[in-house]
Amino acid sequence: MELRQLRYFVAVAEELHFSKAAQRLYVSQPALSQQIGLLENEIGVELFIRASRQHLRKVELSEAGQHFFQAAQKILQLSQQAIEQAREIGLHQQVLHVGVYKTALRERIVELLQVLNRDFPNVEVKLVEFPTPQNVQEAVLAEQIDLGLTLLPLHYAELNAKVIKKGSLRVILSQQHPRALEVSLSLASLWDERWVEITRSLHPVYDEIEQMCQLAGFSRVGKIVQEVSSLELLISLVEVGRGIAFISSAYDLSKEPNIVVKELVHADDSPFVSVAIDSALVYLGKNGSPLIRAVVGGIGEGMLV
């Protein structure tokens, strides 16, 4: 018997529905059925009365299953407490230095801090901001910080990364823009637009974008009507129609009133994937303390991804 099986069992017992439970657990329904089956085999008792057999529309807990449900909940709860208690003792007053890429990653930073606060409440997090993604990586390398939240690509082989959110390039326009109603935009068709952009020295993928445009048959040189130092300003300028801009899909702009976000596609409407802007946790491969590995490993079960 394994805790995974108990977690699966509890999910099914709560939902009384295999497929729904599978969704909640982020696994396929057959995987779930299989594990429950293994558990029942090991115990030697059917824990559920299946919906298919009998003339029921729902799965039901058998008598043995009901008692096992109580026990399983208790066990899972104790397991969680055991981890928390060990962390409380072992990480007491430990400090984690986290460096972040300032301009861009607001949402990610908030989520990271929430997870840290939930799972490692006894760890004191010191946040340090850096102006560019590469600066963050340099700081990790120099061991000024334990962990960096930044954008890929990785610039140093000594670093490890765990991707937190995949991002691809999108285009934002003001709602007054003539093309604001189109579903998606082909890159080549943007050759004559005017652009707003983050200052090159602060930009994670300035050159990659220019290269991409060249491949599409045009250049943005001379078409960038304004460079700014922050994403907020960039968005504001697009909002007032000063120009259009590239932006990572990682940002949720649905609440910006006057902004529309457009997918990039090829001329034939196939999805466009060229410059990826993935946010990731970065840390030193060697010398990783258990705390750092636990943080990196723990991300993804909770809020992020």
Place this chain on the structure above:
Amino acid sequence: MELRQLRYFVAVAEELHFSKAAQRLYVSQPALSQQIGLLENEIGVELFIRASRQHLRKVELSEAGQHFFQAAQKILQLSQQAIEQAREIGLHQQVLHVGVYKTALRERIVELLQVLNRDFPNVEVKLVEFPTPQNVQEAVLAEQIDLGLTLLPLHYAELNAKVIKKGSLRVILSQQHPRALEVSLSLASLWDERWVEITRSLHPVYDEIEQMCQLAGFSRVGKIVQEVSSLELLISLVEVGRGIAFISSAYDLSKEPNIVVKELVHADDSPFVSVAIDSALVYLGKNGSPLIRAVVGGIGEGMLV
């Protein structure tokens, strides 16, 4: 976190020694180190203070490890209780019909009953004896019994088997026999011996043995001075020097006062493996109830194998 990791952790915490704990768990030491390492990574805390680092000769529990030890024990205990309770409810007054091969499998029968009694105390076991291994298998096939304890080989494709004890052929002699002092015997050198044997109709591998002897260059036809119906009698006859006999290595004859057991080897002293006499649990592949599968699956963790 998984229960396996907790089981491993508890073993190490009790032994305070990775290699010894690994032995106890029947896994290799690296596998154990690895799982403990994974557990520590997930929690983010070192649970042990290793013997190699620091100048200690023993592994020690860290402070967090000590508390985690308490919790892990509790969790494992509850897990065991959860299974037992579910069995108690689900298998209440259930009856398991077990067929056994009478002549030969005394030790195995005792062990099986012990395991059943320990892990499924609420199941009533009805024991039925059959004169030959094949009879047991026929009874399983006819669903007269749920489970058969018998000797391989399997005679029906519809049956499944789980080997409980591997056995190979040995030779027994009385201590007065001229060759009683030799370490091992080559089969070919036995061409002129006189044999005692179980009655052919009751014998699981009578023909296979004759075939094996033929390959070694002789036949036992006419050299079998007496056929008997039970293993006890067979042993007694060998004891008084009436002849020698083949017997499975599965039987422990160390307590028989006047009997010596010899390995069979080839002429060049390399180990002889030809007729295997494996004892196994046999059950119907289809229609297996959870109880049967649990019994079959549970064997091996406890006493047998």
Place this chain on the structure above:
DNA sequence: TTTTGTCATAAGCAAAACTTATACTGAATC
């Protein structure tokens, strides 16, 4: 210094779990 005891690391292999696709079963629908 060499040897010994102990745990960690590495590489290849085996077992377990997961995914997708499909079959089965009783109920509801036409």
Place this chain on the structure above:
DNA sequence: GATTCAGTATAAGTTTTGCTTATGACAAAA
């Protein structure tokens, strides 16, 4: 009374995980 639908099981193939053997590293003892 066939036909579709909802819900789960089964099968085949892939990927992940854990395990084994072999080897390395490090401190203590000889």
